[in-house]
Amino acid sequence: MRGEALYVDDLLIDGLLYGRLLHSERPHARILAVRLPSLPPTVTVVDWQDVPAQNQIHIVQDDMPIFAKDEVEYVGDVILMLVGPDEQQLEDLLSQVRIDYQDHEPVFDPEQSQQIFFDYHYGHGEVEQAFAEADHIFSETFHTGLQEQAYLEPNGLIAVPTTRKMTVRGSMQCPYYVKTALVKALGKAAEQVQVVQDVTGGGFGGKEDYPSVLACQLAVAALKTGKPVKCVLNRREDMATTSKRHPSRCHYKVAVKDGLVTAMDIDVLMDSGAYTTLSPVVLQRGIIGAPGVYNTANLRVHGQARKTNTVPNGAFRGFGAPQTFFAVEMMMSHIAVALKQEPLAFKARQLVAQGDMTSTEGRYHFNVSLPELIQRAEELSHYREKRQAYARQSEARYRKGIGLSLIYHGCGFTGNSERDFIKAVVKLKKRRDDRVEVLASNADIGQGIKTTFAKIVADQLAIPLDQIIVNNPDTDLVPDSGPTVASRSLMTVGQLLAQAAAKLKQVWEPGKEQEIEEQYQHPEYMIPFDMERFAGDAYPTYSWAVSVVELELDRLTGTADISGAWGIFDVGVPIDYNIVQGQMQGGFLQGLGYSCMEHLAYSPAGVPQQTSFTDYIIPTAADVPNLVTDLINNPFSHGPYGAKGAGEMPMVGVAPAYLEALEQAMNCGRLEHVPFTAEDVLDRLGADPDRQQAEPDTWVSRERKAAGKPAAQVKSAGGGDPACR
Amino acid sequence: MQMMNEQTGIPFILNGRPVRSLSAPGTRLLEVLRDEFHLTGTKCGCKEGECGACSVLINGRLVTSCLIAVGSIAQQAVLTIEGYRETERFAVLDAAFADMAAVQCGFCTPGMVLATEALLSEHPHPSAEEIRQGLSGNLCRCTGYQALIQAVRTAAQRGAGLW
Ligand code: FES
Ligand code: FES
Numbered sequence: 103m104r105g106e107a108l109y110v111d112d113l114l115i116d117g118l119l120y121g122r123l124l125h126s127e128r129p130h131a132r133i134l135a136v137r138l139p140s141l142p143p144t145v146t147v148v149d150w151q152d153v154p155a156q157n158q159i160h161i162v163q164d165d166m167p168i169f170a171k172d173e174v175e176y177v178g179d180v181i182l183m184l185v186g187p188d189e190q191q192l193e194d195l196l197s198q199v200r201i202d203y204q205d206h207e208p209v210f211d212p213e214q215s216q217q218i219f220f221d222y223h224y225g226h227g228e229v230e231q232a233f234a235e236a237d238h239i240f241s242e243t244f245h246t247g248l249q250e251q252a253y254l255e256p257n258g259l260i261a262v263p264t265t266r267k268m269t270v271r272g273s274m275q276c277p278y279y280v281k282t283a284l285v286k287a288l289g290k291a292a293e294q295v296q297v298v299q300d301v302t303g304g305g306f307g308g309k310e311d312y313p314s315v316l317a318c319q320l321a322v323a324a325l326k327t328g329k330p331v332k333c334v335l336n337r338r339e340d341m342a343t344t345s346k347r348h349p350s351r352c353h354y355k356v357a358v359k360d361g362l363v364t365a366m367d368i369d370v371l372m373d374s375g376a377y378t379t380l381s382p383v384v385l386q387r388g389i390i391g392a393p394g395v396y397n398t399a400n401l402r403v404h405g406q407a408r409k410t411n412t413v414p415n416g417a418f419r420g421f422g423a424p425q426t427f428f429a430v431e432m433m434m435s436h437i438a439v440a441l442k443q444e445p446l447a448f449k450a451r452q453l454v455a456q457g458d459m460t461s462t463e464g465r466y467h468f469n470v471s472l473p474e475l476i477q478r479a480e481e482l483s484h485y486r487e488k489r490q491a492y493a494r495q496s497e498a499r500y501r502k503g504i505g506l507s508l509i510y511h512g513c514g515f516t517g518n519s520e521r522d523f524i525k526a527v528v529k530l531k532k533r534r535d536d537r538v539e540v541l542a543s544n545a546d547i548g549q550g551i552k553t554t555f556a557k558i559v560a561d562q563l564a565i566p567l568d569q570i571i572v573n574n575p576d577t578d579l580v581p582d583s584g585p586t587v588a589s590r591s592l593m594t595v596g597q598l599l600a601q602a603a604a605k606l607k608q609v610w611e612p613g614k615e616q617e618i619e620e621q622y623q624h625p626e627y628m629i630p631f632d633m634e635r636f637a638g639d640a641y642p643t644y645s646w647a648v649s650v651v652e653l654e655l656d657r658l659t660g661t662a663d664i665s666g667a668w669g670i671f672d673v674g675v676p677i678d679y680n681i682v683q684g685q686m687q688g689g690f691l692q693g694l695g696y697s698c699m700e701h702l703a704y705s706p707a708g709v710p711q712q713t714s715f716t717d718y719i720i721p722t723a724a725d726v727p728n729l730v731t732d733l734i735n736n737p738f739s740h741g742p743y744g745a746k747g748a749g750e751m752p753m754v755g756v757a758p759a760y761l762e763a764l765e766q767a768m769n770c771g772r773l774e775h776v777p778f779t780a781e782d783v784l785d786r787l788g789a790d791p792d793r794q795q796a797e798p799d800t801w802v803s804r805e806r807k808a809a810g811k812p813a814a815q816v817k818s819a820g821g822g823d824p825a826c827r
Numbered sequence: 828m829q830m831m832n833e834q835t836g837i838p839f840i841l842n843g844r845p846v847r848s849l850s851a852p853g854t855r856l857l858e859v860l861r862d863e864f865h866l867t868g869t870k871c872g873c874k875e876g877e878c879g880a881c882s883v884l885i886n887g888r889l890v891t892s893c894l895i896a897v898g899s900i901a902q903q904a905v906l907t908i909e910g911y912r913e914t915e916r917f918a919v920l921d922a923a924f925a926d927m928a929a930v931q932c933g934f935c936t937p938g939m940v941l942a943t944e945a946l947l948s949e950h951p952h953p954s955a956e957e958i959r960q961g962l963s964g965n966l967c968r969c970t971g972y973q974a975l976i977q978a979v980r981t982a983a984q985r986g987a988g989l990w
Contacts, residue, residue, distance in 0.1 A: 103921055103930055105868020105908035105937040112867035252968050254872045254880055254934040303934030304968050337873040548932025548969045680928035680974075687971030688931065715877035715966065723962035723972040
C-alpha cells in the first residue's frame with residue numbers, strides 16, 4: 103500500500119548484470135548459423151553450450167530446452183541470452199544478431215497435428231446401448247480460445263552465484279518447482295541451490311511453470327559470468343512468449359431418453375503448444391470435469407493434447423476446467439432448449455448428489471450444495487422470472503438475456519499426486535520469545551495465503567496474530583509443502599498447519615525453542631486413483647458454484663452491457679471472509695474477460711497478434727458489472743475450519759453463463775465458442791439472411807420413433823445456426 | 828562541481844523537494860524515478876501508457892509516468908507514492924483500502940492510490956459511475972475492482988472535508 107514492498111525489479115544488488123533473451127522469429131526451423139555482431143568486452147553470450155548438465159527444463163517431463171540447440175519450435179523459443187551491464191545496449195545488440203534458419207513446415211492447427219503428446223480414455227456403463235435406446239441424440243462441437251494471465255507484474259528473476267551456491271529469487275508461485283529444475287540443469291546437489299520467492303505481483307498460474315524456464319536460463323548466465331544476472335520481461339515479451347490457457351475443441355454426443363441424459367460421448371482436444379510443460383495435468387482436470395455436475399450412467403471420454411508450433415500453454419486459474427465446463431454447460435442448455443424446457447429445470451433434474459458416483463467412478467463423499475446455491479442464486483438474481491420475461495421480448499434493437507451455469511472445482515491435485523509426488527511437509531518453529539514462525543513453501547501471490555496461514559496457526563494456539571511470523575518462502579529455510587497451485591494451499595497445507603499448531607499447543611513450553619513437523623496423510627476415505635484405468639477419486643472433495651450473468655445487448659453495435667452478475671460459492675467455510683470475496687470477485691472478472699473480450703490469436707506465420715494491453719483487452723473498472731458474490735457455509739470435515747479450495751473456481755462458470763445470456767439476447771440460435779466478442783455478435787447477427795426462418799432445432803437428430811429406426815441419427819451441429827435480422 | 832549541478836540537468840519538484848535529473852531529456856519519467864532517484868514505489872507494468880501502474884501526479888494531475896519525457900516536466904511538481912504516503916489523505920486511503928481488502932498482489936496499488944487521490948480531488952463525493960471512470964485508466968487483475976470501488980467510497984465518506 104505504501105509502495106514499500108520490493109518486487110524483483112526493485113531489488114538492488116552489487117555488480118548486477120542484465121540478461122536479455124534472443125527469441126526465435128520462426129515457428130519451426132533448423133538453426134543453421136548464429137551471426138553475432140562484434141560485442142564489447144563487457145557483454146557475454148550465453149547459449150546451450152554453457153549449460154553444465156541437462157539442457158532441458160524439468161516441469162512434468164523434461165522436453166523444453168533451456169536454450170534451443172538445433173531446432174526452434176515456436177516463435178519465441180529462446181536461442182541465447184546476452185548479458186551485460188547496460189540493458190539498452192543489450193537490446194541494440196540483440197537487434198543486430200542474425201540467425202540463419204532452414205524452415206520446416208509448422209503446424210498451428212491441433213486438429214492437423216500428428217504429434218499427440220497425451221492421450222487418455224475413461225468411461226463406464228453401456229454407452230452404445232444407451233445411444234441405441236435413446237429418444238434423441240444431440241451432437242455439437244465447442245471451441246475455447248487462448249487466454250493470457252495478464253498479471254500486472256511481468257515475469258522476472260535474478261540469479262545470484264556464490265562460491266558455494268546458486269540462488270535464484272524473484273516472482274514465482276512454486277519455489278520448489280524452480281529448485282528441482284535448477285538442480286537438474288546445473289547438475290548440482292540440492293543443498294547448492296536456493297530459491298527465494300520475492301513479493302509477487304499476481305500469478306494466476308502464469309508463474310507456475312514459466313519461472314523454472316527463466317531460472318534455468320539466468321542461472322546458466324550467472325554461472326558463466328560469475329555475477330548476479332537479472333531479467334524482467336517487458337510486457338510484450340511476456341505476453342508473446344510465456345504460457346497461456348490451452349485452447350480447446352470439445353465434441354459432445356449426448357443421448358436423451360424420457361427427458362433425461364442417459365449417455366455422453368465426449369472428445370476433448372487441447373492445444374499444447376510446442377512443448378509438453380503442464381499439459382498432461384491440465385488435460386486430466388479438463389476431461390474429468392467434462393460431464394459436468396450431472397449423473398451420467400453411461401459415459402465415454404477421450405482426451406488428447408497435441409503439439410503445435412506455438413507458445414507452450416500452461417497453467418491458468420481453472421486449469422483445463424473452464425474449457426470443458428463451458429462445453430458441457432452449453433451442451434446441456436442447448437439440449438434443454440431443443441426439448442422446449444427451461445435450461446435450469448432440465449439441469450436440476452439430473453444433478454449429482456452426495457454418495458453418487460463421480461465421472462471417474464469415485465464418490466461424492468460429502469454434501470453437494472448445488473440445490474442450496476441455486477436457491478440463493480434465484481433469490482438474488484430472480485433468474486427464472488427474468489429468463490421467462492426476456493423470452494417474450496420483441497425483436498427490438500436492445501434485447502436482454504440472462505444465463506446461469508453450474509460447476510464444481512475438484513479441490514487440490516488430481517488423483518494421487520498429493521500422496522505420490524508432493525508429500526507435503528510443513529513446520530512450525532517456536533522461538534524463545536514465543537513467537538511462532540510458519541515454515542511452508544507456499545507463495546503469497548496476492549491471494550492472501552500468508553494472512554490465512556497466520557490466522558489458522560494463531561487461532562489453534564490461541565495467541566495473538568502478531569505473534570505469528572510468515573515470511574516469503576526460501577527453500578533453505580522452509581520444507582517442501584508443495585507448489586502454490588490447484589487451490590490446494592489453504593485446504594491441504596492449511597490443514598497440516600492446523601494439525602501442527604494443535605500439536606505444538608500440547609507441548610508448548612514458554613520461553614523455549616520448539617519445532618513441530620507435520621506430514622501429509624492421504625485421506626483414508628479416498629478411493630485410490632488408478633491412472634491406468636483413469637478411475638477412482640480424482641479429488642478429495644469439491645467446491646461448488648452457481649454463476650449468473652444478465653446483460654443487455656445493442657444489436658446494432660454488438661456490444662453487451664452487463665447489467666447484473668452473481669456468483670454464489672460453496673468453498674466450505676471461508677477462513678477470511680474478505681480474502682475469499684476478493685478471490686471470487688477477481689476470478690469472476692477474469693471469467694468475464696474470457697467470455698467476451700480477451701481475444702488472442704496467431705498470425706498465419708505463427709506470431710502472437712495481441713501482445714500488449716492496447717490490443718489484448720482485459721476488463722477495467724468501467725467494465726465491472728454490479729457484481730454480487732455470496733458464500734454459503736458447507737464445512738469440509740478434512741479442511742482447516744471446514745475450508746475447501748477456493749481460488750480457481752470463480753473463473754470456471756462465467757463463460758457459459760455469459761454465453762447463455764447472450765444467446766437469449768441475440769435470439770439467433772446456438773453459440774458455441776468463447777471469447778464471443780462484439781465483432782462475433784455482429785457477424786452472427788448479420789449472417790446469411792436467407793436462413794432466417796431456419797428451425798431453431800434443426801441440429802437435433804430426428805426422434806427415434808418418428809424415424810422408425812432402431813437408433814437415432816445424428817446430425818452434426820457444425821455451423822447450423824440460423825441467421826437473424 | 829556544485830556550480831555544475833545547479834546549472835545542468837532538468838530541475839523539477841519531487842515530492843516537495845527541488846531536484847535535478849541528470850538523465851537525458853528524452854528519458855521516461857518512470858525510469859528517472861526508479862533508476863535515478865530509487866523511488867521504486869512507482870511500478871512498471873507495460874511502458875505503453877496502458878496499465879496505470881506507473882501513475883504519478885504532476886501538478887495534481889494523474890499521468891502515466893512511462894509516457895512522460897523528463898525533459899518536458901521542468902519546474903513542475905511531481906508527486907509519487909513515496910511523497911503521498913506522508914499525507915493525512917493517504918492515511919484515510921490506507922485504512923479504507925485495508926478495511927475493504929482492496930489490495931491483493933499490490934502491484935497496481937501505488938497507481939490506484941494516486942488515481943484515487945486525483946479522483947477525490949475532483950469529486951470529493953463521487954458517484955459509483957465517477958469512481959469507475961476515475962479508476963478505469965488503472966488495470967487491476969486481482970481484485971475485480973469491487974473492493975477498490977468500495978474502498979474509494981469508504982474513503983470519501985470518512986475523509987469528508989479532507990478533499
Ligand atoms: S507502465 Fe506506464 S502505463 Fe503501464
Ligand atoms: S492487486 Fe494485483 S493487480 Fe491489483
